[in-house]
Amino acid sequence: MSYSYVSHLECPKCQEIYAESEIQQLCKCGAPLLVRYKLDEVKGTFNKEDLTSRENSLWRYHEVLPVKNEENVVTLGEGMTPFVHLKKLGENMNIPNLYIKDEGIIPTGSFKTRGASVGVSKAKEIGVKQLAMPTNGNAGAAWALYSARARIKATIVMPEDAPAITRKEVAVSGGDLYLVNGLISDAGKIVGKLVKENGIYDASTLKEPYRIEGKKTMGYEILEQLNWEIPDVILYPTGGGVGLIGIYKALLEMQELGWISSKKLPRLVAVQAEGCAPIVKAWEEGKTESEFWDNSETSAFGINVPKALGDFLVLEAIYKTNGCAVAVSETELSQAQVEVAKMEGNFICPEGAATFAAARTLREQNWIKETDKVICLNTGQGIKYPESVDLSNIPLLQPNDVITS
Template sequence: MSNARPVDNFVDRPTFVTHLECGLSGERYAADQLHGLSRAGRPLLVRYDLEGLQGAVSKDDLRQRPADIWRYREFLPVRRTENIVSLGENMTPLIEAPSLRAGTGGLFIKDEGRLPTGSFKARGLCLAVSMAKELGIARMAIPTNGNAGAAMAAYASRAGIEAYVFCPEDTPEVNVREIAAQGAKVWRVNGLINDCGKIVGAGKEPMGWFDCSTLKEPYRIEGKKTMGLELAEQFAWSLPDIIFYPTGGGTGLIGMWKAFQELKAIGWITGKLPRMVVVQSTGCAPIVKAWKDGVEHADLWPNAHTVASGIRVPAAVGDFLMLRAVRESGGFAIAVDDDAILAARNEVSRREGFLMCPEGAATFAAYQQAARDERLSPDETAVLFNCASGLKYELPRADASIDLTKPLDFDAMKKA
């Protein structure tokens, strides 16, 4: 009898945040205070004392720690261990898929469906809710296409914070139900995610909630940054050559790009960074259009629609940060249609036994399209992001049955 405890769950470690700055104007904001958007109406980025960080932790240190996002604690903003709100944010696997290669020498899928609440949204919301706890926030609200709301609901309940969630009425049914089951209040709205965002904005005063919308809250990027840190560590502090990322609000793309800059600044990675590829749907492709038009900001996409609801985001406040990452990295932006998305999901699932979510499947469709367009090279290794568990989405019914009151018909089985 020992009251046994797991290893390193969670030890106190130093953190190195110096300040926040506006992603557009560079204006500085104090650390450890409540912030939404900058005065310019743009996302705030968290800045660190990278020299201090470099002296405090080594690659070897990391390898000795449990394989979850908190191994990167020095790169994250939570000051006090007691404020970490965790549901077990394990490092997600890289699955090699040689049979699906088209145009690159290596192909890996990073399966983000393994995180709490079954999606990569857990990374961002885990940090947002931990910081909300640290800053004393009692009530949060979020507009969502499903998975972000589910993640916020889960972490907020665990933290004892009240959660309000607004989603389009055609959000995947399981998302709406899990949000409610996980203790949040949830409403279906006859509009899109930006309409839901307006409700959250309008309620700030009367409801006194904190607006946790994508990039209107500074710490979700820091959580998503761990995708880039993991990828670098998993690839032995080199990096893959090209990353296909399903892009709605773009926090993950911006977060990974920020991770790579920070790792480069402390000398843990060197050389060329991966080409960053924005993957959207032809039914909602504002960033693809802006990239093609060579502009810095994207127009609102009218009549947005796609089966990949997670990337149905008609307007994104971090558009310029995404476009900057794509351009600086020598990447590109590409849109695929719903037929290609569903065909990609079915192909990967049947051939590799790996059930992707529609948004993840969009990255495989985009990868195939990029190969046909001769944008890839056999010298390259590609990584696709599967951002959520495929189990959350409608699958075709399978109707074969056996009636035990009748003799077994193995001949029929052979022909099935």
Template sequence: MSQPSVLKCVLCGKEYEPSTAPYTCDQCGLDGTLDVLYDYPRLKKSLHRASLEADSTPSLWRYGPVLPVIRDTSIPPLQVGWTPLYKARRLAESYGVRELFIKDDGRNPTGSLKDRASAVGVAKALDLGRDVVACSSTGNAASSLSGFAAVTGLKSVIFVPERAPQAKVTQLLVYGASVLLVKGDYADAFRLATAAIDKFGWYNRNCAINPYLVEGKKTCAMEIAEQLAWDVPDKVFISVGDGCCIGGLYKGFGDLMELGLTERMPRIFGVQAEGSKPIYEAFKAGAEKVTFTRAATLADSISVGSPRNWAKALRAVRRTDGDMLTVTDEEILSAIPELARSTGVFGEPAGATAFAGFRKAAQSGALSSGDRVAVVVTGNGLKDIANAQKSVPPALSVAPDLAELESKLGL
């Protein structure tokens, strides 16, 4: 584990000493999210390819020297990270790229990439001696936090929009969280959570506010690189809601270069739903700031009209010569069974959004035959069965009669 050397505002560049740093820049406000930086020249002497090859730890904690947790005893006892990276040969051939890899982060303990952030967030809360953690969420961050809080004995208070999928709300209740279904959208839940956290002094797990949470998410990129023997992909696709996951990819690949573990940065492609695309709009307009809107998409995990980590999201795409795409809800739904039937990976709508974006890019000619591409599936399909059912025809009903079976099957 390692104490960061400095925290730095992504907008104005103001630096903060870690022990006294605010959640966000005191000059730029909530938009001024902070980067967590380390003494890379010192750490690269102990964290290198040989040390990782000798480390059998099957979790994100293998990257402990560039994770901001002070005490090993604060680490939650759940295996997080080191999720599978599958080579999708049939899909690569179908869409005309040299290699396609699917990173299945739905295999994390509570079923989403957000577990990476919660593992670090809960560990930081324990480092600081806090006993209550709280966040707002469209669903996955909430269920993730509640699971990690439960296993460490912390109390969790969760604010989610009242339309959050029942499977995710049920996860929260099973883990014992205090769940508040907020009448409104994610922006309304975020505002209420922020006010409550400030008033009651709870530890803030909101990834777009607490800079340490992105440090957990960055390990997804680090794993992709290590699982590919440090030969990073040419392009990486990921769905975008609040901007934290895509910002985490950029930070992870950047840290690897700072440590001398890799030599280049992949081009990062962010994919938003057509009904929730404020970061896409800002990127395409060349804007310096995102304009908040109302969101409307069945992909609840990225249904965010007021993204709080927009600055890191735009930086990730612009500095890597990447791109932003949008896909419709219909394209998202059709991506769910195609991905599952070709790779065995069942993604929730937001998880399949990245694949839908890859598919759209390939069909438009934006990818080349020599490309090596990775697609991050951020959440498990069992998180949202109601929408998954919309992507497939109903099962056949048949009497226990062979003749009727033959008829139903058209044999």
């Protein structure tokens, strides 16, 4: 039996076809490439009922993943992250059916692990020996660690103010870490020169086709964890937007496989910070592509992306599902992070907190209905962002002091 039913790579803009067995980056028109599968063949050999006896990792969906030979799979057991009903917070927000998909509980502590596992596995399969990428932190950490496991050299460039923990993850993995005095867009320019001059594999967001395949497994898992019941709303923190694009791709594949029968898809919501909201601006103006966001700034470092290569795919997913794009303030974001921890005991990352702030806003606007089943994606552990919590007001006791209340 085939481990994978990958067919080819396709450009979503000009429909040019490429072979998946060779190293491919962007289409000749400059757009990202998407992986296509022989879903008719998959349908005849793989049923969703088969999943009950499989391992709890994202590789349980290997028929719709691009790696052909199991021996090339680079895994740390990633996937099947917690899916939890947040009753107390949901009551507070007047969204009784509020759920979290917690991507912090995964190797390397963020959802970037999914893209790294599949992306590095396919890179290994097609003979990549060295890769390079710009990152705001978590992606570089994940790709460096998985590259170490695959014996692939990783060159990672990130802003100097990227979270310290992610910088240390790259360093401890043995990857080549470089810091730049600027944004991820500046890191991208440096990586671009390196790739062009040295012929290194470019693992930048959507410049290779396989990261999105790992991210799409979040969509498969959400539906499986809901026993194939389609939720009403999925909110996703959006920087490069690969996770949202991937979830939408998974939904379309599951429709074609006959795993979900309803033509109604979840309304997808791209959540950004007010200090960096190019997708929100484009959506509000009815555009199909975004403009570069000057002087971007937000404490939710992972979504500080001034211009996403796949912005047109993010906006398509929003439009096609009757979704929307929402920007939240830094105050709303910080408050949501505290609320989730105080009410539900979950210390989530600032990017994940943004989705809960957005859900509250959309409920107040009645865009989210009281009866809606709503899923917020937390994309990483809060402990990777220790600076996001203020401890300045914590009392300092002396050894003989007594606590009176």
